[in-house]
Amino acid sequence: MTARPATPTSVDPTEAVRLAEIARRIRVEVIRAVNHARAGHIGGPLSAADLLAVLYFHVLRIRPEEPAWPDRDRFILSKGHSSIALYAAMALRGYFPVEELLTFDAAHSRLQGHPDMTRLPGLDMSTGSLGMGLSAGMGIALGARLTGRACRTYVMLGDGECQEGEVWEAAMAASRYGLDNLVAIVDHNRLQQYGWPGDGPDGRIPPQVPGELVAKWSAFGWRVLEVDGHDVAGVVRVLEEAGQGDGRPVVVIAYTVKGKGVSFMEGHYFWHTRAIKPEEFASAMAELGEPRPAESGAPR
Amino acid sequence: MTLPMGRPMREIFGETVAELASADPRIVMLDGDLGSSTKADIFEKAHPDKYLQMGIAEQNMLGVAAGLATMGLIPFISTFVSFAVVRPLDQVRLLIAQTGLNVKITAGYAGLFTGQTGMSHIIVDDMSIMRAMPGMVTVSPADDVEAREVLRWAAAYEGPCYVRLVRDATQRLFGDGYRFEFGKAVQVRPGTDVTIFSTGSQTPRVVDAAELLAADGIDVHLIHVPTIKPLDIEAIVAGAERTGRVITVEEHTVIGGLGGAVAETLSEHRPTRVDRIGLRDLYPESGPNDALLDIYGLSSTRVAEQVVRLLRGA
Numbered sequence: 001m002t003a004r005p006a007t008p009t010s011v012d013p014t015e016a017v018r019l020a021e022i023a024r025r026i027r028v029e030v031i032r033a034v035n036h037a038r039a040g041h042i043g044g045p046l047s048a049a050d051l052l053a054v055l056y057f058h059v060l061r062i063r064p065e066e067p068a069w070p071d072r073d074r075f076i077l078s079k080g081h082s083s084i085a086l087y088a089a090m091a092l093r094g095y096f097p098v099e100e101l102l103t104f105d106a107a108h109s110r111l112q113g114h115p116d117m118t119r120l121p122g123l124d125m126s127t128g129s130l131g132m133g134l135s136a137g138m139g140i141a142l143g144a145r146l147t148g149r150a151c152r153t154y155v156m157l158g159d160g161e162c163q164e165g166e167v168w169e170a171a172m173a174a175s176r177y178g179l180d181n182l183v184a185i186v187d188h189n190r191l192q193q194y195g196w197p198g199d200g201p202d203g204r205i206p207p208q209v210p211g212e213l214v215a216k217w218s219a220f221g222w223r224v225l226e227v228d229g230h231d232v233a234g235v236v237r238v239l240e241e242a243g244q245g246d247g248r249p250v251v252v253i254a255y256t257v258k259g260k261g262v263s264f265m266e267g268h269y270f271w272h273t274r275a276i277k278p279e280e281f282a283s284a285m286a287e288l289g290e291p292r293p294a295e296s297g298a299p300r
Numbered sequence: 301m302t303l304p305m306g307r308p309m310r311e312i313f314g315e316t317v318a319e320l321a322s323a324d325p326r327i328v329m330l331d332g333d334l335g336s337s338t339k340a341d342i343f344e345k346a347h348p349d350k351y352l353q354m355g356i357a358e359q360n361m362l363g364v365a366a367g368l369a370t371m372g373l374i375p376f377i378s379t380f381v382s383f384a385v386v387r388p389l390d391q392v393r394l395l396i397a398q399t400g401l402n403v404k405i406t407a408g409y410a411g412l413f414t415g416q417t418g419m420s421h422i423i424v425d426d427m428s429i430m431r432a433m434p435g436m437v438t439v440s441p442a443d444d445v446e447a448r449e450v451l452r453w454a455a456a457y458e459g460p461c462y463v464r465l466v467r468d469a470t471q472r473l474f475g476d477g478y479r480f481e482f483g484k485a486v487q488v489r490p491g492t493d494v495t496i497f498s499t500g501s502q503t504p505r506v507v508d509a510a511e512l513l514a515a516d517g518i519d520v521h522l523i524h525v526p527t528i529k530p531l532d533i534e535a536i537v538a539g540a541e542r543t544g545r546v547i548t549v550e551e552h553t554v555i556g557g558l559g560g561a562v563a564e565t566l567s568e569h570r571p572t573r574v575d576r577i578g579l580r581d582l583y584p585e586s587g588p589n590d591a592l593l594d595i596y597g598l599s600s601t602r603v604a605e606q607v608v609r610l611l612r613g614a
Contacts, residue, residue, distance in 0.1 A: 074370075117399055124370065129394050135360040136395055139367020139375075142352070146328065147371055166391070169357035173364070176355070 078133020131164025
């Protein structure tokens with residue numbers, strides 16, 4: 001096993017600015033691709049953008065030019081319906097041209113509506129039917145231990161997804177094996193596709209009550225870390241802390257906002273998946289600061 | 301003359317996978333808390349570090365198997381057919397069949413012999429389900445000799461496969477020199493009056509039925525079909541041409557399994573009358589093995605009776 005570098009206690013401010021800019025670009029590419037495809041999920045990809053920026057540009061040991069590198073860290077997007085955000089992160093990281101993002105959801109595209117590992121190199125598992133990614137991630141983490149590889153496996157789940165029973169089967173089994181090379185990240189945006197009726201925004205209540213996820217993962221024997229999922233410096237710190245194994249698998253509960261970055265999309269379940277109208281597209285792009293003044297040729 | 305009894309396929313399972321793992325360090329065993337029934341415990345004794353208890357959580361187990369396969373390991377699955385096929389069906393489909401990952405779904409307790417458990421545990425539509433799934437191959441060995449051969453083949457085969465194994469001792473069809481050939485049917489008995497296709501541990505009982513039928517003046521051409529998918533189309537067509545009359549026999553539903561596959565194939569390639577003997581559209585009850593074979597028309601005597609009725613219209 002190769003040693004990993006010790007955890008820095010603070011995050012370089014310029015690095016935080018860089019990661020925040022990458023997250024912004026992920027959001028721009030998400031809106032552009034979904035608008036182009038006239039279909040696709042929006043709310044979940046936007047809530048996950050900062051987490052993906054930190055993973056793909058700071059945390060994961062990967063080689064975009066050698067996607068099957070055996071010692072790479074693995075990432076599984078268990079909430080596969082947020083695929084376009086993952087594709088955007090991968091394209092920006094250099095796995096494939098950014099222009100290819102406009103083939104999202106098109107016939108013959110490698111960028112399927114839900115991730116298909118047989119089509120796109122760099123995907124570590126096919127996902128889409130919710131609840132499955134953590135099991136596969138546990139298999140990878142267990143396989144890494146059995147084969148003596150120092151790689152780490154990260155699995156991103158949705159909070160709505162945590163209603164699936166298989167998540168808790170995997171949580172039970174992974175802690176029995178003490179897989180501290182396995183990190184689950186819950187994108188806790190507190191909305192699901194439609195939601196349970198109740199006294200909340202738009203007549204819906206969140207998928208869990210406050211504190212429920214922390215209590216559950218703790219009860220299943222996991223080390224639980226919490227973070228503001230839109231604070232890139234905080235996410236860097238918490239993922240580096242997650243890397244310091246103590247014999248337990250780690251879950252990071254990332255508090256996020258569904259639709260983050262576009263004000264009229266934030267916090268509304270109906271932006272889970274929806275076609276974007278032309279005026280909404282223009283407004284979203286403007287809010288995301290796109291095109292940037294320098295790129296558009298306008299004076300800064 | 302009745303075929304002799306062989307050893308239970310479940311013992312062959314534990315022993316053979318243990319032997320394979322001694323030669324191939326990539327092999328691991330995932331157990332859904334049934335190792336004392338499926339005889340994965342034999343494997344555990346030989347390779348405690350490669351035996352991975354997954355608990356009573358089959359959906360997770362199949363997902364873990366997919367993850368292990370991406371790391372170059374070769375997972376074998378130890379559980380009952382119902383808990384390997386229908387309970388984690390979505391996991392099998394998305395994570396194993398769609399990905400093509402190298403997972404061996406080697407489930408025990410196929411067919412009626414489930415140790416008097418009843419309809420929750422007896423599953424007779426597993427072959428229909430698995431052969432309909434793109435990317436999944438389905439193999440149903442006849443006896444202990446063929447089960448060993450099939451497990452050896454499975455370890456060497458690159459990709460997902462479904463192998464159905466029987467809990468109890470069944471009759472031995474093959475000699476020690478038998479070699480399983482993936483995707484190939486096996487002629488067991490040449491005959492002229494009717495061609496019977498059979499699979500799994502039903503085939504030895506059809507051999508006995510053919511003896512009874514010979515005494516009754518019916519000369520059976522018997523072909524054993526261990527690989528349900530991909531089906532040996534050439535052998536099915538040639539078998540039908542030989543007598544012009546086809547009957548299928550299986551310890552499984554007649555809907556979509558061997559009978560369905562043979563009927564589909566012949567209607568496309570060489571339209572021939574096909575009758576299907578097997579479980580009708582029902583859930584079987586629990587009971588001793590011999591009683592169940594008799595109730596559902598799969599004992600050698602009952603098969604012979606049905607063949608006579610079908611051929612002579614009695």
